[in-house]
Amino acid sequence: MFYQYQQTEKPETLEVCGIPFSVSRNERGVVRKIDRETLAFPAACEALFFLGMATDSDYCSEWWAQNEAMYDHSIRLFLGDRLMRIRVIFEDRTEDLISVIFGVNAWNYNLYYRPKEEEQLMAFDAPYQEPFVSDPNAKALKDAAMKLMENTSESAEKCTKWVFGYRLRSDKKIKEIMLLREDSKRANVAVSAVTGLLAGGELRPEWTLVDQDFFLSRAYYADIDRLARRLYQFRDELPASDAKKExxxxxAPDVTFSGAPMAEVYTNVYRANIMDMAHGKIEDDGRSHTSTPYTCNFGCYLGFGTFKENSDSYGGHVWTRDIGRTLMELTNFGYFKRVVPAADYLHKLLYYPSVRFPIPHWKRVANLVAKDENDLFNEGKENDGHAAVMLFIFTLFRKGVVDRQWLQEHRKELKDAADYYLWQKAHPKESNFTDILFSESETSTQITGGYDLFSNLISSFALLGYAELFREIGEADYASELADFAGALREAAGRHFLMEHPRYGKVYTDTTDDCWTYEYKRMVDLLIYSDMFGYDMSYEHPEWFDLLNRTFLAQKEVFYAPESGRQMGYGQGYLTQSAIMLDRYEEMTECIETAAMFCYHHTDHSYIVPEGVIVHGSKRFWYRNSDLGNAVQQAEIVKCARLLLGIDDIAPERGLRLVPRLPDGWTSLETEAYTVTKADRTVVPFSFSYRRGTGAGKITASDGECSYTADWNGDAAVDWIRMGPFNRPEIQIAGGAKGSVRKIQDRYFVYVKGSQI
Structure with a gap:
């Protein structure tokens, strides 16, 4: 009744779904896949049955790496992708061609189920089976799309989990069967055995079978499309409106963006994430988390869109690069009572033991201790993580959260943190310092280290911040030492990381030798400037602005995509912030709207920023990746709201400035109860609105084509407001004293003195 392709090495018969298969096991007793392309199969059959049908690669998406920036999507797996072609060659030199399609006659095993220990598969806390477990409708869609018979035995494993049945002409004798992987996709499919029901055999009604017409007419298409639209988010199914969610x-400060669908979505993204950051990332006693404890996780870094609830991810970790950025944004948005205990907690972690560098410093994961010299992943000098925490501590003072007395009480911790950089300079043999810092970090390489622009410049900023803290407590000589070293690092970074571009002249470059996908980190000056100096670099520091604008143009030649969410912070966030700070409105608009899109899902866990997003090459749809609400990715997307609002109290001593930026097509932005720090470092609530058109407000500005109205309320004097963009330089002002009109990029902006209002 059956003809079995016979394994050559220790064959045994295994019955699955009532069908006998000849299989072979490896030394661990695990059924192995067939490791050849062409199988002799001399039989006339009513049907063929293929055992296994699991994706062969452990990866359904690439781990963090530069694949996307190299336009390589071959590891990414999407429903409807063809992963293999099975060619059934008949003796008369004709063939049936069977497409093996993910979600139709192939499925993932190592992430969707929990592999057995002896299988030795990458699983990362599998299974990831949602939404198909809790949502009956989603399960029904999956069942309708899948044309596989499942082996439900507890003994089932990757190469015995499914059977695919194919009906063919029984009047033609098969010569051979070819199993050909799809070259454009690396997943491939594991087939461990092939059995044929011989001509004249009885087809059982419980068997699921398809035939040649199923593939010729693409009869599977509607079902797989419905399944994909349940699991993924499609661009054409984004909401036309999205009411503010209570x-x-x-x-938090109430922030509202209006006038376009993604403006409304981004309003909800801000609201959901600022609350998750404030109450999910920090305990009342200050303990911090890189992931919100018991969040959901979308298949770690190699998933295909399914997820699991109540995953701890990095809930027990304090990654300094993450938590420093999160706490800085929470400070800027006024969560003073929550961030001060977090600072105290981090000061304790400054003294956690380190095997490799036994001096006080914040390690990559500040609350982990290496077991021995062989466990040094966490033991390097992650200078950018150390700097991120320092910048948060500096922000506490800049924002008026802590005062001189607090600085004096914490002088030891402050000095020990700053001395860490001076120690590296003084001990080049141990630290590998030359004229720049050597870092063991994701920004360079994590284990053996390297030199990179990002770590050096963010550290330079951190040293400048601490120099200001020590000047405040009267230690001018030490403050000067820190400031001098900060300047030396910047100068040296220029020697190493400035290139002469054939079209743009001097531009920054940076390394991409570890896991970050994009080189957007070369825009580090834009990213940190807005944390230390202000929101209008073109006005305050035009030389830097020109250099970074040229660098942005050079980056666009290497790689630029508004959809840069492989890392939502280091990619989408950094890119969006750069476009905002450079007043590149076209790029700013498409990037912030994409950031909102990537956080939205029609059904499951909408709005919380995912750690990453896997985008289809067509840009029509995407799915989320790894943990939901990863701290640094979340913080960088939330920071974009701060930059768009433009309530610039970053340097309180110079007075409050307003630098609002409305993306193209958005009509208004506004906030209530935003915390503003005055020159005397007192903090007051401040309300602000900025909208297109003329209406009630303190100031209106118009060039005859475009007009804007600004209004604010609060006990904080506004030094000036920048209004625009306009298409023409002839701008009329009502309600304020007109200052200069400046052309930035290809648009015009007017500066209006607030002191006259």
Whole structure:
């Protein structure tokens, strides 16, 4: 009744779904896949049955790497992708061609189920089976799309999990069967055995079978499309409007963006994430988390869109690069009572033991201790992580959260943190310092280290911040030493990381030798300038602005995509912030709207920033990747709201400035109860609105084509407001004293003195 392709090495018969298969096991007793392309199969059959049908690669998406920036999507797996072609060659030199399609006659095993220990498969806390477990409708869609018979035995493993049945002409004798992987996709499919029901055999009604017409007419298409639209987010199914969501206990500044669908979505992205950061990332006693404890996780870094609930991810970790950025944004948005205990907690972690560098410093994961010299992943000098925490501590003072007395009380911790950089300079043999810092970090390489622009410039900023803290407590000589070293690092970074571009002249470059996908980190000056100096670099520091604008243009030649969410912070966030700070409105608009899109999902866990997003090459749809609400990715997307609002109290001593930026097509932005720090470092609530058109408000500005109205309220004097963009330089002002009109990029902006209002 059956003809079995016979394994050559220790064959045994295994019955699955009532069908006998000849299989072979490896030394661990695990059924192995067939390791050849062409199988002799001299039989006339009613049907063929293929055992296994699991994706062969452990990866359904690439781990963090530069694949996307190299336009390589071959590891990414999407429903409807063809992964293999099975060619059934008949003796009369004709063939049936069977497409093996993910979600139709192939599925993932190592992430969707929990592999057995002896299988030795990458699983990362599998299974990731949602939404198909909790949502009956989603399960029904999956069942309708899948044309596989499942082996439900507890003994089932990767190469015995499914059977695919194919009906063919029984009047033609098969010569051979060819199993050909799809060259454009690396997943491939594991087939461990092939059995044929011989001509004249009885087809059982419980068997799921398809035939040649199923593939010729693409009869599977509608079902797989419905399944994909349930699992993924499609661009053409984004909402036309998205009402502001009420959140119980909402205690952040109320921020609203209006006028376009993604403006409304981004409003909800801000609201959901600022609350998750404030109450999910920090305990009342200050303990911090890189992931919100018991969040959901989308298949670690190699998933295909399914997820699991209540995953701890990095909930027990304090990654300094993450938590420093999160706490800085929470400070800027006024969560003073929550961030001060977090600072105290981080000061304790400054003294956690380090096997490799036994001096006080914040390690990559500040609350982990290496077991021995062989466990040094966490033991390097992650200078950018150390700097991120320092910048948060500096922000506490800049924002008026802590005062001189607090600095004096914490002088030891402050000095020990800053001395870490001076130690590297003084001990080049141990630190590998030359004229720049050597870092063991994701920004360079994590284990053996390297030199990179990002770590050096963010460290330079951190040293400048601490120099200001020590000047405040009267230690001018030490402050000068820190400031001098900060300047030396910047000068040296220019020697190493400035290139002469054939079209743009001097531009920054940076390394991409580790896991970050994009080189957007070369825009580090834009990213940190807005944390230390202000929001209008073109006005305050035009030389830097020109250099970074040229660098941005050079980056666009290497790689630029508004959809840069492989890392939502280091990619989408950094790119969006750069476009905002450079007043590149076209790029700013498409990047911030894409950031909102990537956080939205029609059904499951909408708005919380995912650690990453896997985008189809067509840009029509995407799915989320790894943990939801990863701290640094979340913080960088939330920071974009701060930059768009443009309430610039970053340097309180110079007075409050307003630098609002409305993306193209958005009509207004506004906030209530935003915390503003005055020159005397007192903090007051401040309300602000900026909208297109003329209406009630303190100032209106118009060039005859475009007009804007600005209004604010609060006990904080506004030094000036920048209004625009306009298409023409002839701008009329009502309600304020007109200052200069400046052309930035290809648009015009007017500066209006606030002191006259």
């Amino acid at each position: 959140i119980e206990g909402f205690d």
